Amino acid sequence: MAEYFRARNLPVPPELERTWLTDWRRWLAIAGTVAVLYVGLRITDIDTSRANPGYVGQILGQLLTPKWDVLFPQAATICEPPVVPCPPGNFWEAGLGLIIITIFMAVVATALALVVAVPLSFLGARNVMTGNPLATAIYAGVRVMFTVVRSIDILIVCIVGVVLFSIGNAAGVFAIAFHNIGVMGKLYSEAIEGIDAGPIEAITATGANRFQVIWTAVLPQIVNPFISLTIYRLDTNVRLAPVIGLVGAGGIGVLLFQYMNLLRYHEAGAIIFLIVLTVVVMDFLSAQVRKRLA
């Protein structure tokens, strides 16, 4: 095939001149992947011998036959925690109240993160921070800060939050807000970097100062992207908020893990159903709103 090109004195496409060397690299990549998977399977020692399908089926059956009582306050009965947990006494201790609290934990945390991330995102946008070495240094510093904050997993921040604020909602709100400063800061900065630079140049040329340029040329271009990104993060945070109960950082997750640890899967099933419903609704609403903003 390569002869066709050589005969006509045309440049030969590189893929026609594949040599032993390139093939050798391809084989090496395949062999390497297989080797990594094999070694991985050996050293992780995946042991399926103790699996108990019957028990799994039994629990699944319990999860799928939820006991809805747990979502509503119950009349006081004899209880003996932790062996026999007390049923929720008032609305805010029951599942329905707790999911509302959990949603608002996410809302408050998103708002807190927004207040910190929006001003910082301008300092972390390359097209805003130009002109002098100090501005460039601030840009680099803010971006590194976003990356570091973002790379600490939310459950780890929760553990720190529980130490700081003790067990409860405060720890969870702190953790979600902290983590989101990193995520939202990065997303906002990238939205600012993606705007049309023309108006910035034009407004600068009118003799406006840096702040006026941002106010007049940058802000109108980023309002919709910012709202869209904030709603997306709110959606994600509502999804995260039930999970952080695992480490005692508040919300409906605390209740869920309580019932799980007590092996009361009928109640756990009702709570999981409620969480899934909430997340699906949030996901749908968020997608609808963002579609209209685009």
Added chain:
Amino acid sequence: MPTVLSIEHLTKVYPKGTRALDDVSLEISRGEFVVLIGLSGSGKSTLLRCLNGLVEPSGGRVVFDGQDVTAARGAELRRLRRRMGMIFQQFNLVKRASVFQNVLAGRLGYRSTWRTIVGRPDREDIELAFTNLQRVGILAKAYARADALSGGQQQRVGIARALMQRPDLMLADEPVASLDPATSHSVMKYLEEINHTDGITVICSLHFLSLARRYGTRVIALKDGKVAFDGKPQAIDERRFKEIYGEDAVEVEIGVGKTQAELLSEAEALVTAPDFAADR
């Protein structure tokens, strides 16, 4: 006529090593309509942006009305900039904002930061905005979003924004390169009008020599960052043309198949049309 702008040994070398301007020296008198020509990459845009400090030159000086632009920083530079209007090939309007808001933005150099945030323009600014919108024949579209306008209309909003600065000098960077021939003439006619009526000095880069001949009182050609020609537009003959654009270049007319007179009358129709519906 007194000198309004003097460019002394201006040199610009970009960080990657491109020598965009190489020892350019020019004197521009008040009231001139200077047309900058030259191939893409010959330094026209860089020269225009050095004049108002959007690009910092590597060497040389720009003196505007007795003040050194190249040495000016901060508030001093902004005060000089507000006396120089600028329009752009891509119009550079804030697309999501209204035409009116875009025009008012031309006043920012005269407004405090605080007023910008509060968002209440002076009565005087509002009146000036309407005057300028009327001048460029776009008053009816004042509250339309900028991106709802055609290219020619957007460029006229750009001119109105620049006029808000009450400039002594108008810089135009390829103002008609994104427009069709008739619309090009209509935009050029507005530049000619502000040059004649207000005595605003215009420095305008163009691609078409026919436009340069029609509107310029002086043509400056750049080649590889150096001044290759400086003189009357009529003085550009076949030989000079090949010096500027290279041996293989052939002069093309804007609006092929139509005479300039036809294009001008089309442009005239666009300018005088009551609602500018015909404007593309």
